[in-house]
Amino acid sequence: MAVFTPVTQDDLTTWITQFPLGVASSIRGIASGIENSNFFITTEHGEFVLTIFEKLTFAQLPFYLQLMRHLAESNVAVPAPIANNAGDLITPLHNKPAAIVSKLDGSCQMDPAPSHCAAVGAMLARMHLAAADFPIRQPNLRGIDWWRSTVPTVLSYMAPESMILLLDEMEFQEGFADSEAYMALPNGPIHADLFRNNVMFDGDRLTGFFDFYFAGCDTWLFDVAVTVNDWCIDLDSGVLDTSRVCALLDAYHAVRPFTASEKMAWQPMLRAAALRFWLSRLYDFHLPRDAEMLVPHDPGHFKRILQERIATAAPTLP
Numbered sequence: 001m002a003v004f005t006p007v008t009q010d011d012l013t014t015w016i017t018q019f020p021l022g023v024a025s026s027i028r029g030i031a032s033g034i035e036n037s038n039f040f041i042t043t044e045h046g047e048f049v050l051t052i053f054e055k056l057t058f059a060q061l062p063f064y065l066q067l068m069r070h071l072a073e074s075n076v077a078v079p080a081p082i083a084n085n086a087g088d089l090i091t092p093l094h095n096k097p098a099a100i101v102s103k104l105d106g107s108c109q110m111d112p113a114p115s116h117c118a119a120v121g122a123m124l125a126r127m128h129l130a131a132a133d134f135p136i137r138q139p140n141l142r143g144i145d146w147w148r149s150t151v152p153t154v155l156s157y158m159a160p161e162s163m164i165l166l167l168d169e170m171e172f173q174e175g176f177a178d179s180e181a182y183m184a185l186p187n188g189p190i191h192a193d194l195f196r197n198n199v200m201f202d203g204d205r206l207t208g209f210f211d212f213y214f215a216g217c218d219t220w221l222f223d224v225a226v227t228v229n230d231w232c233i234d235l236d237s238g239v240l241d242t243s244r245v246c247a248l249l250d251a252y253h254a255v256r257p258f259t260a261s262e263k264m265a266w267q268p269m270l271r272a273a274a275l276r277f278w279l280s281r282l283y284d285f286h287l288p289r290d291a292e293m294l295v296p297h298d299p300g301h302f303k304r305i306l307q308e309r310i311a312t313a314a315p316t317l318p
């Protein structure tokens with residue numbers, strides 16, 4: 001159960017008066033999710049999602065909420081943040097930052113077909129283009145600087161064979177990050193965590209991307225690689241499914257054509273995207289916040305994906 005900070009109906013009834021949403025009639029904790037406390041709330045104006053941020057600070061949050069507002073205003077389907085009567089998108093609740101956003105219709109597609117991957121690829125490209133003129137800059141907080149500081153922390157928990165893989169990959173990624181092809185990659189605000197569980201579909205219609213709380217400025221190709229590494233694989237083996245990869249990449253390319261430098265950087269970027277989630281899962285597994293409340297994601301899943309990307313070339317970019 002991922003409600004770290006409980007909110008009662010009484011808490012909500014008082015707090016909601018600062019929003020133009022009328023009286024709140026219900027609140028229900030959302031069990032899934034590992035980062036924040038999430039609730040579905042119903043008010044006189046409809047259904048919304050209330051999030052209490054457990055780690056992100058008041059200083060970091062404007063980037064995410066303003067980005068979602070910017071995208072929603074650019075007709076990219078994402079939850080629209082609701083401002084309170086003073087115009088603030090982030091307001092304290094139980095001494096933590098909290099926000100209300102619109103609720104997306106539908107449910108997550110956990111067994112995607114090529115058509116779902118194509119819808120995700122096309123919208124990802126539209127999102128990158130729409131976010132390009134977003135004025136706030138905040139780095140991807142799970143980028144290479146975070147990898148550098150996290151590797152020494154997790155190494156002591158790892159078996160020798162995994163340590164060697166991790167250290168070798170870090171060395172490879174340091175070289176990649178210094179390469180001319182990397183420096184030439186187009187960048188801007190990215191979602192950075194666009195897994196199957198962060199996209200809603202109503203039937204076959206994509207109704208929105210959500211959970212922007214790992215978003216940051218980074219290369220667009222990293223976002224594509226994170227997405228492909230989750231949407232286009234066999235979950236047991238990590239092996240890429242060519243038809244889903246091609247559907248996603250072709251649909252992305254039709255909206256925002258890949259550049260020559262992106263074509264050169266594709267294979268190492270898939271490895272970078274695997275490394276990022278192997279590392280965060282290792283960290284959460286060995287240094288859990290509250291061991292009683294969470295079943296940590298399996299780090300071995302992304303170790304397998306990394307090994308597979310090293311061993312087998314992915315379909316090339318169109």
Ligand SMILES: Nc1ncnc2c1ncn2[C@@H]1O[C@H](COP(=O)(O)OP(=O)(O)OP(=O)(O)O)[C@@H](O)[C@H]1O
Nearest residue numbers: 030032033034035036038049079102103104210211
């Ligand atoms: N705007 C929204 N509209 C509809 N449902 C939502 C929305 N935001 C969150 N949810 C629901 O809440 C669940 C948890 O949300 P979310 O993924 O943002 O949590 P989280 O703690 O950041 O999780 P994680 O980082 O593990 O993905 C989602 O799986 C989804 O069912």
Ligand SMILES: N[C@@H](CCO)C(=O)O
Nearest residue numbers: 193195277280281297
């Ligand atoms: N998508 C991440 C969880 C954080 O949102 C993972 O699967 O490790």
